[in-house]
Amino acid sequence: MRYAGRALRSVLALPTLAWMVLFFLVPLGLIVVYSFATISLVTYDISYGWTVSNYRQIHDPLYFDTLTRSIFLSLTATIGCLLLGFPLAYFISRQPARWQRLLLVLVIVPFWSSFIVRTYAMVNLIDNGGPLEDVLHTLHVWSGPLNILYRPKGIALGIVYSYLPLMVLPIYVSLERIDYALIDAAGDLGANSRRTFRRVTLPLAMPGVAVGCIIVGIPALGEYVIPEILGGGKTLMLGNVITDQFLSVGDYPFGSAIAVALMAVMAAALVLARVVQRRAPV
Amino acid sequence: MRLRRHWFSGLIALAVIVFLWAPLVIVAINSVNSDTLLVSWKGFTTHWYSQAAHNGTVQSGVKQTMTIALGSTAISLVLAVTGALWWRRASPRARRTFDGLTYLRIMLPEVVFAVALFLLFSKIQFPLGTTAVVIGHVVWNSAYATLIIQARVATLDPALEDAASDLGANPWRVFRRVTLPGLLPGIVAAGLLAFTFSFDDVVTSYFLTGAGTAPLPVVLLSMIRFRITPEINAIGMLVMLFTVSMFAIGFIAVTQMGRGARKALALPEVRQ
Amino acid sequence: MTDQYRPSPARTLRRRDLLTRAAQMGVALPAMSALVAACGGSSGSSSSGGGSSAPPTGTAVLLNYDGWMGKDTIAEFKAKYPGADIKQASLSSISSGSIVPAIKANLSTYDAALGDVAAVGQGMAAGIIEPLDWSKIPNIANVDDKFRKGYPQGIPTDYGKTGIGYRADLVPEGITSWADVWNLAEKYSNKIVFTDLDRDCIGSALKYKGFSANTTDDGELQQALQALLDIKPHLQALKSYNIGAGLAKGSYVIAMDWDYDIALAQAENSNIKWVLPSEGATAYLEGFFAVKDTPQLGVLEEFFNFFLEPRQYADFVNTTGTAFVSNTATPYIKKSISGNPALIVDPATLANVEFENYLGEATATYNKIWDQFKSA
Numbered sequence: 041m042r043y044a045g046r047a048l049r050s051v052l053a054l055p056t057l058a059w060m061v062l063f064f065l066v067p068l069g070l071i072v073v074y075s076f077a078t079i080s081l082v083t084y085d086i087s088y089g090w091t092v093s094n095y096r097q098i099h100d101p102l103y104f105d106t107l108t109r110s111i112f113l114s115l116t117a118t119i120g121c122l123l124l125g126f127p128l129a130y131f132i133s134r135q136p137a138r139w140q141r142l143l144l145v146l147v148i149v150p151f152w153s154s155f156i157v158r159t160y161a162m163v164n165l166i167d168n169g170g171p172l173e174d175v176l177h178t179l180h181v182w183s184g185p186l187n188i189l190y191r192p193k194g195i196a197l198g199i200v201y202s203y204l205p206l207m208v209l210p211i212y213v214s215l216e217r218i219d220y221a222l223i224d225a226a227g228d229l230g231a232n233s234r235r236t237f238r239r240v241t242l243p244l245a246m247p248g249v250a251v252g253c254i255i256v257g258i259p260a261l262g263e264y265v266i267p268e269i270l271g272g273g274k275t276l277m278l279g280n281v282i283t284d285q286f287l288s289v290g291d292y293p294f295g296s297a298i299a300v301a302l303m304a305v306m307a308a309a310l311v312l313a314r315v316v317q318r319r320a321p322v
Numbered sequence: 323m324r325l326r327r328h329w330f331s332g333l334i335a336l337a338v339i340v341f342l343w344a345p346l347v348i349v350a351i352n353s354v355n356s357d358t359l360l361v362s363w364k365g366f367t368t369h370w371y372s373q374a375a376h377n378g379t380v381q382s383g384v385k386q387t388m389t390i391a392l393g394s395t396a397i398s399l400v401l402a403v404t405g406a407l408w409w410r411r412a413s414p415r416a417r418r419t420f421d422g423l424t425y426l427r428i429m430l431p432e433v434v435f436a437v438a439l440f441l442l443f444s445k446i447q448f449p450l451g452t453t454a455v456v457i458g459h460v461v462w463n464s465a466y467a468t469l470i471i472q473a474r475v476a477t478l479d480p481a482l483e484d485a486a487s488d489l490g491a492n493p494w495r496v497f498r499r500v501t502l503p504g505l506l507p508g509i510v511a512a513g514l515l516a517f518t519f520s521f522d523d524v525v526t527s528y529f530l531t532g533a534g535t536a537p538l539p540v541v542l543l544s545m546i547r548f549r550i551t552p553e554i555n556a557i558g559m560l561v562m563l564f565t566v567s568m569f570a571i572g573f574i575a576v577t578q579m580g581r582g583a584r585k586a587l588a589l590p591e592v593r594q
Numbered sequence: 595m596t597d598q599y600r601p602s603p604a605r606t607l608r609r610r611d612l613l614t615r616a617a618q619m620g621v622a623l624p625a626m627s628a629l630v631a632a633c634g635g636s637s638g639s640s641s642s643g644g645g646s647s648a649p650p651t652g653t654a655v656l657l658n659y660d661g662w663m664g665k666d667t668i669a670e671f672k673a674k675y676p677g678a679d680i681k682q683a684s685l686s687s688i689s690s691g692s693i694v695p696a697i698k699a700n701l702s703t704y705d706a707a708l709g710d711v712a713a714v715g716q717g718m719a720a721g722i723i724e725p726l727d728w729s730k731i732p733n734i735a736n737v738d739d740k741f742r743k744g745y746p747q748g749i750p751t752d753y754g755k756t757g758i759g760y761r762a763d764l765v766p767e768g769i770t771s772w773a774d775v776w777n778l779a780e781k782y783s784n785k786i787v788f789t790d791l792d793r794d795c796i797g798s799a800l801k802y803k804g805f806s807a808n809t810t811d812d813g814e815l816q817q818a819l820q821a822l823l824d825i826k827p828h829l830q831a832l833k834s835y836n837i838g839a840g841l842a843k844g845s846y847v848i849a850m851d852w853d854y855d856i857a858l859a860q861a862e863n864s865n866i867k868w869v870l871p872s873e874g875a876t877a878y879l880e881g882f883f884a885v886k887d888t889p890q891l892g893v894l895e896e897f898f899n900f901f902l903e904p905r906q907y908a909d910f911v912n913t914t915g916t917a918f919v920s921n922t923a924t925p926y927i928k929k930s931i932s933g934n935p936a937l938i939v940d941p942a943t944l945a946n947v948e949f950e951n952y953l954g955e956a957t958a959t960y961n962k963i964w965d966q967f968k969s970a
Contacts (some may be wrong), residue, residue: 049408049411049412050408050495052405052408053404053405053408053416053420054404054470054838055399055400055401055404055405056402056404056405056420056423056464059401059460059461059464059508060423060427060461063439063442063457063458063460064423064427064435064461064463065425066442067435067438067441067442068434070436070438070441070442070445071437071438071441072432074441080718081955081957081958082716082719082954082955082957083344083719083720083721084694084698084716084720085720086694091380102965102969103965103969105969106969108343124334124338124341125338126343127330127331127334127335127338128331128334128335128338128339130328130331131328131331131332131334131335134327134328134331143335143339145480145598146339146340147342148514148515148518149562149566150342150343150345150346150520150562151518151522152521152561152565152566152569153346153349153558153559153561153562154522154538154539154542154557154558154561155522155524155539156524156539156542156543156546156556157349157542157555157558157561158345158346158349158558159345159556160344160546160554161346161348161349161352161558162333162345164345164348164352165345165348167845171344171348174342190830190831201341201342201345204338204342205515205518209470209511209515210469213470213473213474213511214473216481217477217585217589223570229350246393251469254425254428254429255429255469258428258429259429259430259431259432261431262430262431262432262433262434263431263526263627264431264433264524264525264682272830272831272832272833273790273832273833273834274826274829274831274832274968276965276968276969278431279431279433280968281965281969282431282433282434283433283525284529284965286433286437287692287696288692289961290692290694290695290696291961292437292441292695295516296437299431299433299434299437302431302434303430303434306429306430310425358862379660382879399645440699440700441699444699447702449703450700450703464720530685532683532700532703533655533681533686533703533704534683535681536683536684540684541660541684543658544659544661544684544685546835546836547660
């Protein structure tokens with residue numbers, strides 16, 4: 041846009057900047073302030089100060105175990121999304137344009153029914169004695185009770201189900217942009233399809249994969265509705281703890297502290313990812 | 323459909339799509355089951371559909387959800403397009419800050435946003451309700467939209483825009499006639515995603531609705547907490563049919579319009 | 595702490611009773627004629643004591659569960675008092691701890707709310723409850739004394755007991771106590787469901803161990819926690835809704851559940867039995883209260899009074915199927931509710947029911963125990 045002056049270009053950044061300062065950074069700052077405050081659980085009066093009592097409370101093994109459990113579950117769900125989502129994105133990207141659109145629509149349309157209704161249907165689906173169990177028994181892939189529902193496995197499945205488009209779309213966008221001339225060239229140079237995939241396609245899809253993993257894995261840490269419905273209320277995850285503190289207990293300062301701690305963990309993970317990226321051979 | 327060459331990924335693709343639709347099949351079956359407690363199949367009935375269609379709370383819930391989703395999508399797209407276009411020519415340092423802001427919004431658990439805004443609004447006495455919910459949705463929705471449109475912007479050939487401006491077009495005209503059509507697939511994709519997220523949102527909507535009309539997911543949550551009947555399933559099906567037809571109409575309109583506009587402008591076919 | 599339940603037969607409000615009560619409340623004479631006129635069923639609602647005679651108008655926002663209202667109550671209220679309206683805001687989370695901080699953070703949003711005794715206690719401590727002018731709510735006399743005394747800051751609407759529901763055909767041993775549930779846990783592992791509510795679970799565990807459900811003693815609470823941790827591996831899930839439906843379906847065979855939910859499920863599957871455990875059960879008493887400094891106090895008092903009219907209250911009970919607090923409404927209540935042994939109990943049995951109270955500072959301890967149970 042060299043035709044547009046610098047002033048004009050800066051103006052373009054304004055809408056996003058203004059919105060985010062007002063409605064994102066300022067509220068987050070408020071949360072940080074709250075995390076150093078205390079509340080009386082009797083009068084619900086908040087006294088602002090600079091105590092670290094809330095942060096000390098987090099060190100309780102009760103909450104620490106919940107953090108590790110959440111990380112493990114989220115990791116499992118992300119890998120699941122990847123294993124299912126990549127082939128799907130790959131398949132779609134290799135179809136003629138018209139079929140691509142149809143398949144994408146087919147993938148997104150289920151998400152236009154209500155998430156809540158769908159999640160409850162999942163309860164029916166994966167219940168012992170439910171359709172999934174029947175199918176797996178018929179295919180002789182599984183025998184005996186399924187025992188997925190109301191267990192961490194069920195939560196992971198639910199997260200995979202809900203976050204699949206978030207994994208598929210970025211990978212599809214990366215794959216779709218691949219110039220097939222490159223693929224053909226590799227073939228002309230003697231590589232079989234597997235080698236081509238590994239050396240050409242996969243690296244080019246990596247940006248999409250990275251984006252997909254991040255926008256699935258990290259928000260999954262804060263999931264609240266899915267563990268509640270598919271977890272049977274038995275498995276406490278970080279999202280439940282935070283929501284509980286705000287919705288049920290009313291301890292805003294403590295909930296804020298947990299949120300801040302979670303943000304710190306995420307920031308650390310991102311920094312780590314950035315370091316790994318820079319060190320890895322291009 | 324190129325099946326033979328990609329039979330492995332095709333097989334998985336099929337399995338995944340079946341997996342995505344399976345719960346809907348269950349919802350569909352349950353929506354016509356006359357057994358109130360859904361213990362077993364007790365016969366076909368359309369009773370739940372008529373009940374759902376006449377349910378006033380549901381009607382206002384759908385209307386409210388639509389309003390919120392359309393509003394937040396529109397604003398998110400504006401933020402995303404302006405942000406992505408700025409990012410193209412921004413300095414690396416500015417880019418890093420912008421990206422950090424985008425990723426931060428995607429990563430944060432929604433409950434943190436929702437509560438933060440709830441606390442802010444009550445501090446400044448800003449009324450909860452539709453506007454508050456839209457504001458909340460835009461914060462995280464615009465982040466996803468930005469990512470998608472940024473990816474699309476990266477594929478634009480700046481030579482086209484430079485050529486247009488060299489030929490005498492002012493920046494707005496360049497944007498409208500060259501940049502925008504090129505961005506259109508990205509805008510459509512981002513818009514669809516943003517709409518879907520907004521439509522289904524529970525946490526932000528719950529916190530920021532206040533005493534106003536509850537959007538549909540919150541209505542459903544209350545209905546389920548009170549008593550699950552097949553009516554809920556009928557609502558799910560109706561909602562899907564309604565949204566699908568809306569998007570079908572919109573999609574056809576956009577593609578037709580796109581084709582017509584390109585013909586009129588005699589512009590080269592931008593790679594879709 | 596259990597009160598003696600005094601059964602009160604259906605009473606017609608006699609003029610003399612009214613005057614005595616009014617005198618007790620210290621209301622001036624002009625107001626009394628207004629009260630008598632109101633109780634006589636006339637539609638005029640004049641405010642007491644020298645105020646304007648125009649009925650209050652405006653829209654009051656009531657924070658309430660979806661569907662927890664008579665089918666036609668609000669519509670008929672609007673018809674009877676034009677200009678007054680009640681809008682219901684949805685109370686999605688059913689933990690009593692949630693509404694007080696939410697209301698406090700946003701006082702101007704809500705005018706009234708549904709809360710149980712514990713919530714009201716928290717509300718009083720947090721200073722968010724507006725006292726009601728009882729002279730404007732003469733129908734409060736329709737509510738049985740015990741419940742009136744238990745809920746002085748607002749109008750009681752209903753109560754519910756947390757007991758046990760089980761499938762008699764699938765659990766041949768039969769169940770009569772919490773001890774039975776704990777003893778049968780291993781045999782029926784993964785076929786047992788508890789409610790997802792802290793007071794219910796902790797309270798029931800306390801009852802099982804022979805303690806009060808309102809205790810603040812640390813030692814007793816730790817024992818209750820241990821009992822809960824012992825049974826958790828055998829629990830299929832912690833549910834906060836539709837528990838009875840699962841019993842009817844056979845997804846599980848033993849459930850901790852509320853009386854009205856079991857009563858509803860019994861209609862679907864007659865094999866479901868309701869048990870008020872021998873060690874005792876916890877119960878909640880809930881009602882509507884007004885939020886501090888609400889500008890719609892007049893409308894609220896008008897609505898509360900209307901709500902407690904026998905016909906209107908019966909509509910509420912018939913719609914929700916809950917155990918009710920007013921016997922004057924009994925003639926209009928469905929027999930399936932008023933005759934249901936799960937919902938209506940005799941005084942002797944009700945003596946074994948302990949109503950959940952506000953715990954004050956001990957609330958934090960209960961929260962900690964609940965978190966420990968949930969994350970185990």
